[in-house]
Amino acid sequence: MNTLQYWHPVIQSKKLGRKPVCIKLCGQEIVLFRGEQNSIGALKNSCPHRGMRLSEGWIKDNRLVCPYHGWSYDCDGKGFSPSTPQLHVCAQRFDIVERYGAIWIKSFDSQAEFPQLDFSSYEYICTLEHHVDAPLGVDKYLSMEHGAPYLKISCAS
Numbered sequence: 001m002n003t004l005q006y007w008h009p010v011i012q013s014k015k016l017g018r019k020p021v022c023i024k025l026c027g028q029e030i031v032l033f034r035g036e037q038n039s040i041g042a043l044k045n046s047c048p049h050r051g052m053r054l055s056e057g058w059i060k061d062n063r064l065v066c067p068y069h070g071w072s073y074d075c076d077g078k079g080f081s082p083s084t085p086q087l088h089v090c091a092q093r094f095d096i097v098e099r100y101g102a103i104w105i106k107s108f109d110s111q112a113e114f115p116q117l118d119f120s121s122y123e124y125i126c127t128l129e130h131h132v133d134a135p136l137g138v139d140k141y142l143s144m145e146h147g148a149p150y151l152k153i154s155c156a157s
Ligand code: FES
Pocket: 047, 048, 049, 050, 051, 052, 066, 067, 068, 069, 070, 071
């Protein structure tokens, strides 16, 4: 089973600022970044050029810049090499959504629908984060505790 085909809340929105963030999900390192127009991207944390961790880079002109040789990637993973602009390169990307105070990702090729967490009899209060080392198979996005729903944010391996 490919657990990355489903949506996973991986980080609270407020924790993704101007610096790229590395998360680990299903044994894969993924870099999350926020562009200058508040667009967000999720790419495999390995530069297609020589494998440098993209999370060590920075944001410039709405692109994630690799610190090794300066290739850069937009939120869709489209790459640009300053020394060979005619080169067409793509970083592996993930679908990404910011909702309910969290950043959610899934595999780009998955058709999974985003979970609907709107309940007419409840009011969203906040997003809480707890780290739990648990297999993804037991992960539940929504828990009912103390009579109120809350999102469970997890970055289990
Ligand atoms: S390893 Fe990223 S630009 Fe060379």
